[in-house]
Amino acid sequence: xxxxxxxxxxxxxxxxxxxxxxxxxxxxxxxxxxxxxxxxxxxxxxxxxxxxxxxxxxxxxxxxxxxxxxxxxxxxxxxxxxxxxxxxxxxxxxxxxxxxxxxxxxxxxxxxxxxxxxxxxxxxxxxxxxxxxxxxxxxxxxxxxxxxxxxxxxxxxxxxxxxxxxxxxxxxxxxxxxxxxxxxxxxxxxxxxxxxxxxxxxxxxxxxxxxxxxxxxxxxxxxxxxxxxxxxxxxxxxxxxxxxxxxxxxxxxxxxxxxxxxxxxxx
Amino acid sequence: xxxxxxxxxxxxxxxxxxxxxxxxxxxxxxxxxxxxxxxxxxxxxxxxxxxxxxxxxxxxxxxxxxxxxxxxxxxxxxxxxxxxxxxxxxxxxxxxxxxxxxxxxxxxxxxxxxxxxxxxxxxxxxxxxxxxxxxxxxxxxxxxxxxxxxxxxxxxxxxxxxxxxxxxxxxxxxxxxxxxxxxxxxxxxxxxxxxxxxxxxxxxxxxxxxxxxxxxxxxxxxxxxxxxxxxxxxxxxxxxxxxxxxxxxxxxxxxxxxxxxxxxxxxxxxxxxxxxxxxxxxxxxxxxxxxxxxxxxxxxxxxxxxxxxxxxxxxxxxxxxxxxxxxxxxxxxxxxxxxxxxxxxxxxx
Numbered sequence: 001x002x003x004x005x006x007x008x009x010x011x012x013x014x015x016x017x018x019x020x021x022x023x024x025x026x027x028x029x030x031x032x033x034x035x036x037x038x039x040x041x042x043x044x045x046x047x048x049x050x051x052x053x054x055x056x057x058x059x060x061x062x063x064x065x066x067x068x069x070x071x072x073x074x075x076x077x078x079x080x081x082x083x084x085x086x087x088x089x090x091x092x093x094x095x096x097x098x099x100x101x102x103x104x105x106x107x108x109x110x111x112x113x114x115x116x117x118x119x120x121x122x123x124x125x126x127x128x129x130x131x132x133x134x135x136x137x138x139x140x141x142x143x144x145x146x147x148x149x150x151x152x153x154x155x156x157x158x159x160x161x162x163x164x165x166x167x168x169x170x171x172x173x174x175x176x177x178x179x180x181x182x183x184x185x186x187x188x189x190x191x192x193x194x195x196x197x198x199x200x201x202x203x204x205x206x207x208x209x210x211x212x213x214x215x216x217x218x219x220x221x222x223x224x225x226x227x228x229x230x231x232x233x234x235x236x237x238x239x240x241x242x243x244x245x246x247x248x249x250x251x252x253x254x255x256x257x258x259x260x261x262x263x264x265x266x267x
Numbered sequence: 268x269x270x271x272x273x274x275x276x277x278x279x280x281x282x283x284x285x286x287x288x289x290x291x292x293x294x295x296x297x298x299x300x301x302x303x304x305x306x307x308x309x310x311x312x313x314x315x316x317x318x319x320x321x322x323x324x325x326x327x328x329x330x331x332x333x334x335x336x337x338x339x340x341x342x343x344x345x346x347x348x349x350x351x352x353x354x355x356x357x358x359x360x361x362x363x364x365x366x367x368x369x370x371x372x373x374x375x376x377x378x379x380x381x382x383x384x385x386x387x388x389x390x391x392x393x394x395x396x397x398x399x400x401x402x403x404x405x406x407x408x409x410x411x412x413x414x415x416x417x418x419x420x421x422x423x424x425x426x427x428x429x430x431x432x433x434x435x436x437x438x439x440x441x442x443x444x445x446x447x448x449x450x451x452x453x454x455x456x457x458x459x460x461x462x463x464x465x466x467x468x469x470x471x472x473x474x475x476x477x478x479x480x481x482x483x484x485x486x487x488x489x490x491x492x493x494x495x496x497x498x499x500x501x502x503x504x505x506x507x508x509x510x511x512x513x514x515x516x517x518x519x520x521x522x523x524x525x526x527x528x529x530x531x532x533x534x535x536x537x538x539x540x541x542x543x544x545x546x547x548x549x550x551x552x553x554x555x556x557x558x559x560x561x562x563x564x565x566x567x568x569x570x571x572x573x574x575x576x577x578x579x580x581x582x583x584x585x586x587x588x589x590x591x592x593x594x595x596x597x598x599x600x601x602x603x604x605x606x607x608x609x610x611x612x613x614x615x616x
Binding site: 007010011013014015017018021022025098099101102104105106107108113259260262263264 | 280335338339340341342356358360361363364366367368370373375377379380384385387388390391392393394420
């Protein structure tokens with residue numbers, strides 16, 4: 001087992017090195033994303049600022065909690081952009097073009113290879129900016145953050161980053177079975193867009209069912225923030241863990257079945 | 268020892284049939300029609316360690332499908348398959364470490380980087396020790412004569428150079444079997460010839476078993492002592508490449524140039540005149556009679572004589588056509604026999 005982990009770490013190191021070398025072949029390609037991603041993030045903050053300067057409260061949360069929420073969702077999204085988004089996003093094209101063949105014939109997990117072959121250092125500033133927002137939000141709230149709360153927050157953050165990844169895999173594995181997943185990607189985009197602006201506590205009834213259980217973007221930043229605020233209950237924790245485990249199972253099932261179902265485009 | 272064994276291997280694809288026009292499209296929203304296309308049908312095959320086998324067949328014959336089943340990329344619909352003791356579609360890493368696949372139309376190199384960069388990644392993926400990696404790289408760069416190209420951006424390489432690099436990347440971990448799907452596609456005669464020479468050496472020196480899929484009969488003829496002819500998913504021929512060509516290369520083309528006018532030459536009826544000018548004759552003769560015709564022609568003191576084999580394209584066409592006809596006849600015969608035996612059975616009952 002240790003040997004396997006060591007080998008995967010070595011492969012990861014080599015993938016990162018290759019990606020950096022690849023990006024550095026073109027100076028604009030390397031420096032451009034830092035500027036573009038940073039600008040997009042700034043625009044997003046301006047929108048949030050405009051919205052929340054006119055709204056006092058959402059549910060039981062005020063300005064400080066919302067800053068914390070926005071920072072946390074941005075952090076999850078930024079980690080996604082840095083580590084796996086660009087790799088995972090290529091899966092449908094690889095299935096349709098038959099390029100998946102090359103990944104399936106290598107003695108390494110094809111999902112690991114695809115996920116990590118296109119890391120994006122251009123989004124690292126977003127991670128840093130998100131951390132700044134989280135720190136600012138915590139200060140604005142003036143709450144005392146204990147070690148336990150911080151640890152809980154970080155653990156939920158890891159779970160939710162993985163859940164975000166799993167949602168991307170599920171949606172992008174659809175072309176193993178059907179011709180196109182374009183509409184599902186639009187649905188994903190709309191869900192993320194909404195849940196990035198509204199915390200999970202704002203949803204009720206059918207919307208809560210949708211964004212807590214079916215497209216669980218509603219819990220992604222909400223649960224870590226609730227932990228940090230001391231609003232986490234056993235029921236919420238069990239729900240969060242259950243969703244995480246169910247989606248992990250679904251992802252593994254869909255991916256493994258998909259690989260077996262793969263028919264490969266003709267040469 | 269057999270390293271590949273298949274029995275009744277079959278692969279069937281399902282194809283959606285859309286009725287013509289808008290009405291057909293609307294109808295297909297509710298009621299979809301599919302037809303099954305059998306890419307490989309009841310395929311029995313064994314391959315021994317160290318063999319170099321050629322797979323030939325027209326487009327859609329099932330060559331690539333077969334290679335994809337051997338490598339586990341796709342799963343068979345039915346039948347048995349065993350490659351190096353594994354069921355390929357289990358996609359076990361231990362199995363994948365023992366073979367390599369090169370697809371002429373799919374590159375595994377990073378275009379913007381150098382081959383050395385890609386090889387470093389493959390070293391880690393295959394878990395090679397540094398010493399083993401360096402030794403293998405040195406061997407292949409020398410064999411393929413590409414030492415100077417290892418630090419050049421892949422996208423600046425010619426097609427022939429790139430194919431050599433693809434082969435190095437594939438062979439780096441010393442696979443037991445190498446699957447090659449159209450490795451010489453698009454290459455000029457010199458580059459294709461070099462690739463053939465290298466493959467021959469790899470097979471001989473490294474004892475790497477090779478399955479070569481190609482449309483170019485020159486590849487098969489130059490490299491493979493055994494070949495398989497596929498058509499419509501069925502095996503038409505499995506045997507010696509030399510025998511196959513011997514069987515289907517039936518004519519010789521004789522070009523004779525004379526110093527005098529060649530009007531008065533009388534030729535037997537079995538000789539086909541392809542072209543005739545006052546001082547030149549181009550003839551097609553059954554190969555067993557070529558010697559006799561040549562000695563006849565010598566009486567007219569020719570200044571130049573060229574004897575050529577049947578063109579390879581003609582031979583390939585003949586192989587596909589006649590082998591298919593033969594198989595169909597056999598199947599027809601079997602069906603007739605079966606019908607008679609069924610009828611007999613009916614009588615007995």
